[in-house]
Amino acid sequence: LQSIAKTVVVGSKAFNEGYLLGEIIAQKLAHDGFDVERKLGLGKTIITYEALKQGEIDVYVEYTGTLAQAILKLENTPSLKVLQQRAKKEGLKVLPRLGFNNTYALVISEQIAKQNNISSISDLVNHPDLSLGISHEFLKRKDGWQPLAAAYDLPYQPVGIEHSLAYQAIANEQIAITDAYTTDGDIARYQLRILKDDKQFFPRYDAVPLIRNDADPALINSLQALANRIDEAKMQQLNSQVVNDDQSFAEVAEQFLIDEALIK
Numbered sequence: 510l511q512s513i514a515k516t517v518v519v520g521s522k523a524f525n526e527g528y529l530l531g532e533i534i535a536q537k538l539a540h541d542g543f544d545v546e547r548k549l550g551l552g553k554t555i556i557t558y559e560a561l562k563q564g565e566i567d568v569y570v571e572y573t574g575t576l577a578q579a580i581l582k583l584e585n586t587p588s589l590k591v592l593q594q595r596a597k598k599e600g601l602k603v604l605p606r607l608g609f610n611n612t613y614a615l616v617i618s619e620q621i622a623k624q625n626n627i628s629s630i631s632d633l634v635n636h637p638d639l640s641l642g643i644s645h646e647f648l649k650r651k652d653g654w655q656p657l658a659a660a661y662d663l664p665y666q667p668v669g670i671e672h673s674l675a676y677q678a679i680a681n682e683q684i685a686i687t688d689a690y691t692t693d694g695d696i697a698r699y700q701l702r703i704l705k706d707d708k709q710f711f712p713r714y715d716a717v718p719l720i721r722n723d724a725d726p727a728l729i730n731s732l733q734a735l736a737n738r739i740d741e742a743k744m745q746q747l748n749s750q751v752v753n754d755d756q757s758f759a760e761v762a763e764q765f766l767i768d769e770a771l772i773k
């Protein structure tokens with residue numbers, strides 16, 4: 510039976526990993542016979558989330574901790590099952606995990622960390638002279654800067670910085686510390702030390718495709734094939750191919766899907 514191609518709009522938040530995962534999803538769906546439109550890099554979390562709810566896009570990758578804390582404003586980050594039940598009330602379906610946790614972390618240049626013997630976030634309390642550049646979304650989030658600073662009693666007034674420029678700013682010694690995403694390809698490249706979250710402030714941020722409850726079962730089927738395909742090391746490697754090896758999102762996505770035998 511020849512089925513009629515249905516159009517699916519793939520969205521993403523505006524950061525490297527978002528584009529890359531959006532591209533992986535777009536190519537997988539195209540391979541499975543969907544007409545795919547891309548609306549990648551829509552913006553911050555809430556903008557992209559609203560675009561999904563309103564039907565402007567049909568799927569994007571969100572993170573469990575972000576969904577729980579920043580979007581649904583829950584007190585803690587529940588199990589995936591509970592999160593799925595909660596999301597259902599919003600008209601949304603949370604698909605199985607892609608397989609990696611991309612958590613926020615504070616990072617510091619390896620050199621400064623060594624000089625000052627800093628390995629955990631708690632260690633920062635004794636170094637009020639270090640300068641912090643914190644990404645705009647993180648500055649305002651419920652799981653972000655202010656509660657983090659309160660939990661650790663951190664003595665800083667950070668400046669806001671575009672996340673994609675923060676690593677270069679550390680390399681140029683304009684700032685000493687920023688908030689990183691642990692699967693970013695830049696962490697190894699810039700020789701940064703991830704500070705241990707010794708008070709376990711951050712929840713898990715497992716990557717999960719998000720769709721609406723009314724989604725076509727064929728869409729769900731196609732996306733479910735991506736479950737548990739990408740662990741942390743793999744995601745770092747894919748991100749690194751973009752930021753360190755200058756490959757395009759489309760190239761990295763295609764090679765990944767071929768290697769996983771998800772497309773031909």
Ligand code: PBE
Nearest residue numbers: 572575611612613690714
């Ligand atoms: N994260 C990873 C942030 C940025 C990427 C989960 C820490 C988020 O998108 O919510």
